[in-house]
Amino acid sequence: MTDYRDVNRANWDERAPAHAASAGYNVAAFARDPHHLSDVVTFDRPLLGDIDGLRGVHLQCHIGTDTVSLARLGATMTGLDFSPASLTEARRLAAASGTPVDFVESDVYGAPDVLGAGAFDLVYTGIGAIGWLPDIRRWANVVATLLRPGGRLFIREGHPVLWSLQDDREDGLLVLEFPYFEHEEPLIWEDGGTYVDTDRTFQHTTTHSWNHGLGEIVTALLAAGMTITGLVEHDTVPWEALPGTMTRLPGGEWQVTDRPRRLPHSYTLQAVRAAV
Template sequence: MTDYLAVNRASWDERAPAHAASPDYQVERLLADPARLSEVVRFDLPRLGDLTGVRGVHLQCHIGTDTLSLARLGATMTGLDLSGASLAQARRIAAAAQTPIEYVEADVYRAAQVLGTNGFDLVFTGIGALCWLPSVVRWAQTVAALLRPGGRLFIREGHPALWAINENRPDGLLVPDLPYFETAEPLVWDEGGTYVSTDVTFTQNLTHSWNHGLGEIFTALTGAGLRVTMLIEHDSVPWEALPGRMVRGDDREWRLTERRERLPLSYTLQAVKIN
């Protein structure tokens, strides 16, 4: 298998400045209002609870808007990402917000090695992250290694049923043409553009990704010594995942225009480290 880390890092490095400048990430609005939270964090605010005094790490933090939001809720945050260009934007945003956040450049699977073990009260993973990892078992083991006993994982992610839909079918049908379960080999994509509004033209367009079934995620976490305490499936996502077939609500979440009960689009999961 081609070095997926190098391939994906090149794509993220090129896109990070465009993401930070795009109105979809709302960086300027986030900086203008010290009480403002990212849309991803705000969506799960009732489920996150009080973060005052919590030591947290945000895995695959990208440009750090969710990381900053968690810090604004009272957590002492560390962000980790494989993209140096993404972290440069994250550090700039945190500095402009006058919020101390430590950012570390590393692959997710090296997180416990570079950050230490059993030291975090919270591991947070935002939406659109797990698909870049080849093994959900290794991810769960990493989460468990980072958490102190009693610490919790909190993740909102695109639903694997959504990731299995081929959005480019000419007939427009919502059909699971792509893998739902984790596969040994990645899905290889060579596509320009990105998921936010931007006029930038990109040249690093090759990426490798994997899907992970909901049962596989659950089993990986329990096998790593975590107890799942919450699993909520949602009919919405924070980006137009199926272009032309979705409508944006007042909460800025995207849902299917027709018969939205057909397909789960995202989920929120919480798990606690047992010992």
């Protein structure tokens, strides 16, 4: 059986240069403006709070725009990703923007082996990340292992209800088509494009993904010794998740145009590792 990591890595290695060149990621703004932050981190700031002086790790950091943004808020940041092409772009971004960030290559489950245990005050995970992982309990154990006692997890992610919806309906109806709960076998996708505008042609178009229910995520963190300190559901998400049915709002967020309060688009979850 082909390892899902190999399949997904090939896809993300091809996406990375296209993402770095896209208007959506706006990489040039980081070099042009020393105060520029990604739209995602700008949205997160009210709940994220003051992170100045914290040692943080951004799991599944991709090309590093959010990682660099967190470093600009005063944290000493490490970015971790399994895609070497993504990390090449991330290191280029950090150098061009004059923002020191340490980038490390590893899949999430191997993070404690390369980063050590109990080394971080903050674990940050952003939009569109945990769906590439098959086992949310294993992920939660990694988070707890990386954090020092009293350290905090901050994750904003697409809502599992959103991930369950069929995204290509011509009638605009919101229809639950895919699993809400974690499933053993991956959802296998064939998609020749990506979520940013690009004229690049991709050769590796297959990806494997999994959904994880909100209850499963919370339960996994509790079982790993974490205390949930916040859970906020949002009626926006930072990409056009349901093409043709959404409106772009100021600040880069997207929202279902018709009665958006019907649908949780994303959520922010915070948890703390128990102090010894």
